[in-house]
Amino acid sequence: MSAxxxxxxxxxxxxxxxxxxxxxxxxxxIPLAMTVMLSxxxxxxxxxxxxxxxxxxxxxxxxxxxxAEMFWRTFRIAILTTLLTAxxxxxxxxxxxxxxxxxxxxxxxVILGPLLISVVARTLGWALLFGGNNGLVNKLLMSAxxxxxxxxxxxxETGMVVALAHVMMPFMVLSVWAALQRLDPQIENAAxxxxxxxxxxxxxxxxxxxxxxxxxxxxxxxxxxxxxFATPAIIGGRRLKVAATLAYDEFLNTLNWPLGAAVATxxxxxxxxxxxxxxxxxxxxxxxxxx
Amino acid sequence: MSRNGPLALIFHTIFVIVMVAPILVVCLVAFTPxxxxxxxxxxxxxxxxxxxxxxxxxxxxxxxxxxxxALSSFVALLFAVPAALAIARYRFRGRDALAALFLxxxxxxxxxxxxxxxxxxxxxxxxxxxxxxxxxHVIIVFPFALRLTLAAATGMDLSVEMAAVxxxxxGWTLFRRVTLPLIMPGVISGWALAFIxxxxxxxxxxxxxxxxxxxxxxxxxxxxxxxxxxxxxxxxACVIAITMTALILLDRFYGLDRVLAGxxxxxx
Numbered sequence: 264m265s266a267x268x269x270x271x272x273x274x275x276x277x278x279x280x281x282x283x284x285x286x287x288x289x290x291x292x293i294p295l296a297m298t299v300m301l302s303x304x305x306x307x308x309x310x311x312x313x314x315x316x317x318x319x320x321x322x323x324x325x326x327x328x329x330x331a332e333m334f335w336r337t338f339r340i341a342i343l344t345t346l347l348t349a350x351x352x353x354x355x356x357x358x359x360x361x362x363x364x365x366x367x368x369x370x371x372x373v374i375l376g377p378l379l380i381s382v383v384a385r386t387l388g389w390a391l392l393f394g395g396n397n398g399l400v401n402k403l404l405m406s407a408x409x410x411x412x413x414x415x416x417x418x419x420e421t422g423m424v425v426a427l428a429h430v431m432m433p434f435m436v437l438s439v440w441a442a443l444q445r446l447d448p449q450i451e452n453a454a455x456x457x458x459x460x461x462x463x464x465x466x467x468x469x470x471x472x473x474x475x476x477x478x479x480x481x482x483x484x485x486x487x488x489x490x491x492f493a494t495p496a497i498i499g500g501r502r503l504k505v506a507a508t509l510a511y512d513e514f515l516n517t518l519n520w521p522l523g524a525a526v527a528t529x530x531x532x533x534x535x536x537x538x539x540x541x542x543x544x545x546x547x548x549x550x551x552x553x554x
Numbered sequence: 555m556s557r558n559g560p561l562a563l564i565f566h567t568i569f570v571i572v573m574v575a576p577i578l579v580v581c582l583v584a585f586t587p588x589x590x591x592x593x594x595x596x597x598x599x600x601x602x603x604x605x606x607x608x609x610x611x612x613x614x615x616x617x618x619x620x621x622x623x624a625l626s627s628f629v630a631l632l633f634a635v636p637a638a639l640a641i642a643r644y645r646f647r648g649r650d651a652l653a654a655l656f657l658x659x660x661x662x663x664x665x666x667x668x669x670x671x672x673x674x675x676x677x678x679x680x681x682x683x684x685x686x687x688x689x690x691h692v693i694i695v696f697p698f699a700l701r702l703t704l705a706a707a708t709g710m711d712l713s714v715e716m717a718a719v720x721x722x723x724x725g726w727t728l729f730r731r732v733t734l735p736l737i738m739p740g741v742i743s744g745w746a747l748a749f750i751x752x753x754x755x756x757x758x759x760x761x762x763x764x765x766x767x768x769x770x771x772x773x774x775x776x777x778x779x780x781x782x783x784x785x786x787x788x789x790x791a792c793v794i795a796i797t798m799t800a801l802i803l804l805d806r807f808y809g810l811d812r813v814l815a816g817x818x819x820x821x822x
Contacts, residue, residue, distance in 0.1 A: 272644075273646065275640070275644065276640035276641075276643075276644035276646045276649070277640075277646070279636040279637060279639055279640035280636070280637045280640045280641070280652055282632075282633050282636065282637075283633040283634065283636070283637040283656060283696070284652065284655075286633055286692070286693075287655055287656065287658075287693070287696075290671075290674065290689055290690075290693060291658070291659070291670075291693050293674065294670035294671055294673060294674035295662075295666075295670045297670065297673050297674055297677070298666070298669055298670040298673055301673055351569065354562075354565065355565070355566065355569045358558050358562045358563075358565065358566045359566075361557045361558050361562075362558065370566075370570060372801075372805060373570060373573065373574065374569075374570070374573055376798070376801055377573060377577060379750050379754070379797055379800075379801055380577060380754075380793075380794055380797050380798075381753075381754045381756075381771055381774075381790070381793050381794070381797065382754065382756060382771075383756055383771050383774045383775055383778070383790070384577070384580055384774075384790035384793055384794055385576055385577060386576075387576075387580055387774075387778060387782070387786065387787065387790055388575070388576025388577055388578075388579050388580045388790075389576050390778075390782060391576070391579050391580065391583060391591065391782070391787070392575065392576060392579055394591070399579070426576075429572070429573065429576060432573065486661075486663075489663075490663030490664070490665055490666070491757075492664070492665050492756065492757040492760070493756050493757060493771075493775065496775070496779070497775070497778055497779075506665075507663070507665040507757065510665055510669060511665065511760065511761070514669060514672065514761060515761070520673070523669060524669060524673070527663075527665060527666045527669045528666075530663060530665070530666065531662065531663060531666045534663065535661075538661070
């Protein structure tokens with residue numbers, strides 16, 4: 264190959280990616296940088312946004328216990344949602360994987376399909392099911408004898424966790440499902456022929472091998488739950504705020520954009536740290552599984 | 555041949571019921587003949603579907619969503635197809651970093667994107683415009699368009715292209731007559747998945763939409779904030795029906811598990 268052809272070859276990938284790269288730098292990286300800068304600007308009820316460099320918004324978030332409580336609530340809801348999806352989603356993925364061909368694909372469609380259905384519609388469904396103190400869910404639980412008094416679901420964290428877990432469940436099932444596909448079914452048979460019971464097989468053979476799937480599913484569910492907007496806004500109402508709904512309020516109701524930008528920046532930074540950190544931990548712990 | 559025990563099947567049954575229940579209840583309530591929220595116990599009625607027509611905000615929002623989804627997915631593919639070909643075919647410095655950048659909208663919370671775009675487009679004098687919505691949606695659907703195109707381009711048999719080159723095809727002809735038709739299934743699936751993502755997005759769009767450019771999810775969300783009545787359930791039922799149709803088409807042409815395998819894959 265001649266030198267010029269080689270040079271042209273080296274330039275081709277850049278020429279092909281240049282339009283997308285320009286787009287991403289121009290309308291993704293620059294706006295994100297502007298948001299971080301915005302969080303350092305001043306704001307007043309009458310003067311609006313003043314482009315100066317001050318730490319006012321950041322100090323307010325750090326010192327006012329309202330924000331600490333709000334962030335703690337956000338992460339508490341995300342952690343509970345993650346636990347709930349892991350505890351129910353992992354066994355379901357396992358059961359699904361053991362089903363016969365046709366049923367498997369039908370139920371896979373039923374369980375993963377909701378992922379693509381509007382979050383607003385799905386949350387509306389939960390609002391209808393919860394509906395006040397004599398909603399369908401409470402009636403069912405009471406007639407089954409599981410609870411005596413109705414549990415308040417609307418405008419509570421309990422309701423948010425239940426609805427969020429439903430919204431996020433497909434991600435967990437999908438992630439565990441992917442891990443199960445890498446698993447050699449013969450290992451289970453080998454364990455059985457060596458005299459292991461079903462409990463031992465699940466605990467000693469299955470669990471260690473699907474754990475990476477559960478954990479990477481957990482990271483996805485956690486980060487999406489911590490930044491969720493529609494479900495907390497509809498189920499939580501106007502008073503029970505999480506990070507995303509608070510930022511929305513600051514931007515579109517209070518109009519204190521710099522403070523809202525600071526909340527959003529902090530949420531982004533916290534999530535990036537948590538996701539990158541736990542990814543590194545998982546990869547170190549399960550290096551041999553991923554190889 | 556099911557190898558699950560009875561306990562596992564009971565768990566599975568309850569699990570599936572809970573997964574389907576909220577979606578089913580929305581669709582059922584939409585058919586109520588009553589003037590308030592209730593399950594249709596006294597027969598089915600279409601009155602709340604007819605009521606949508608008397609509420610022009612929803613109809614307008616539907617067309618906005620449809621146009622926005624179709625257009626932004628198409629524009630995203632214009633950028634994604636060449637990028638996918640470059641990433642699939644060439645090993646060059648910065649390749650991994652570029653791929654990470656192009657998939658990054660999956661990792662950034664949509665509320666942060668909404669704020670960033672609101673700030674950006676307002677200072678650019680485009681606040682609340684349809685053009686701003688298009689550009690913002692191109693960014694959020696780009697990873698989906700890229701990923702499916704990339705999968706098709708990676709799996710492509712290069713010898714067909716070589717045969718075309720040896721017969722004298724080159725440049726644009728080669729792309730239009732050989733490469734593009736070969737990666738078409740990936741491109742179409744990428745478009746469909748991107749469309750669904752755009753059609754369903756609330757969190758980012760709610761920051762950008764103004765009266766006149768409100769999308770259907772935004773209109774529904776603002777409506778629910780005020781009150782929940784059967785009208786919003788019939789609108790939701792229509793949205794669910796549209797998504798289900800797209801879903802079944804995707805499953806037929808591409809396989810749903812393949813489409814979803816990469817979705818939200820922030821981990822690895």
